[in-house]
Amino acid sequence: MLKGRLRKGRRTKELVNHLRRGDIALISHEDLDLVAAESLARTGITVVLNEKKFISGRYPNLGPEHLLARNIKLYDCVPRELWALPDGTEVTLNEDHHVLFAGKDSFPLDSPLTMEEADLQLARTLDNFDRELEKFIDNTMEYARKEKQLILGLRDLPPLETSIWGRPVVVVVRGRDYKKDLGAIISYIKEARPVLMGVDGGADALLEYDLKPHIILGDMDSVSDRALLGKCERVVHAYTDGRVPGKERVEKLGVKYTVFAAPGTSEDAALLLAAGKGADLIVAVGTHSNMIDFLEKGRPGMGSTFLTRLKIGDKLVDARGLSKLYQGRLTLGWAAVLFAAATMPIAALLYASPGFRHLLYLLLYKLAGVMG
Structure with a gap:
């Protein structure tokens, strides 16, 4: 009971x-x-x-x-x-x-x-996968045709106090494996000091790692009051049909905000804003990239996301890929190890020299006399 x-x-x-x-x-x-x-x-x-x-x-x-x-x-x-x-x-x-x-x-x-029933039901989903994939591709192409002019012609970007031009931007979405992806690039964030942009609950993901978002963008439906009341800029996503679902939330909290009208998801809007403001690199954390990701969000296609990534091009990198490539600066411990490894052959050669060995013994004798 x-x-x-x-x-x-x-x-x-x-x-x-x-x-x-x-x-x-x-x-x-x-x-x-x-x-x-x-x-x-x-x-x-x-x-x-x-x-x-x-x-x-x-x-x-x-x-x-x-x-x-x-x-x-x-x-x-x-x-x-x-x-x-x-x-x-x-x-x-x-x-x-x-x-x-x-x-x-x-x-x-x-x-x-039960777990056994769940396993059985999930196994049956494989029979429907190809049919769902075909529908998803058709919907993606249809939405891409409808929204291409909206994305290609996007010019009205909201004013921002945070300077993005020429800087890297990390866009955090609370998607699958977002914690692992964000944790993997902490050293990069500490060194590169990028602009941190949280998409809705992605702002709280940043706070979990003691990172303060510079910009919060989205519908403001899954982000905490703590994040919205922090020292940051708030950009409310407005949709092409005129809806601005996050406006009521920020006005109720009494915080300043700007509105950004853009097609697609709030995730797409964040990437477009970062690119449009001149970011030299955009690192995506927890973003949605495959059919299951989008079906889980209740979206039958990914037309706007396809166009957004096509427009941004090689500025966009995935956090998982970045974490594998990025080494960060050497820590003091590793620097000491490398210094020892580099100087050991030289020390060995010098010690093999009779003149250097005699000088070393003389120095040690003098030190012993001073200390004792």
Whole structure:
């Protein structure tokens, strides 16, 4: 039997900011992705109730297995009536898989998802992969044709106080493996001192490493108040249809901001802004680059991302590649080792010389006399 507060939210990345240890999360998230699952697991919740299917079978998604490996119970296709319960209601999940509310047997659930069932369902997704890939390619080409003029003709960049011209820029997105990628280039960041740009929750990723973002860009839906209230510039992403979803959030906090109207995702907008402001190198951390990445974000294609990367060209490098190439400056310890290795042959040759050996003995004799 499990007891906890029922916390509900149809947008998982927003809900995680309100979850606490022991809570029971109610979500509406088909094909739960790994990044969302990692965020849920970090909150310390015990159960996830999903209105939709954790694994639909369209493509392989690793989120459910990440939660199951941490002993978090998963129930999908739960009754929609659960949404009628007030947020924060104390509920009980009994051994018969019923949600009890106010002492009454209110909502029966199906059996929880197991690791074996998840493995089996993921194996079946491979049968659909080629079909999904074909649809994804068609959508990518269609959106690329529609959005090419918007991206090619993008000229109205917002004014920035942070100088980007001629400097490297690190753009951080809270995508798959973002922590590992960011950790791999810490030495580069400390030496090159690039402009740090966080895309929504990417700003909090920087703060996790004690790095302060210079610019935060996005819808402002998954970034913390702490990041937005920090000393930084805030650029709210406006979409081509006129929507500016992040405007209300920053105005409510009472912080200064500018608006950047650009097609595609906030990630695309950040890359276009960095390139348009004259960055000499753009290092991408946690960015989305393949079909599964985009399907997990609910995007049926990657037309704008394809065009964005085509426009930026060789200025854009992936953090994983940079970390392998970048060595950084030698530490003092390594410098001492190299100095010793370089001077040892010379010392050996000098010691082999009778004249030098006699001089060395004389010096040691004098030192012994002074000290003793």
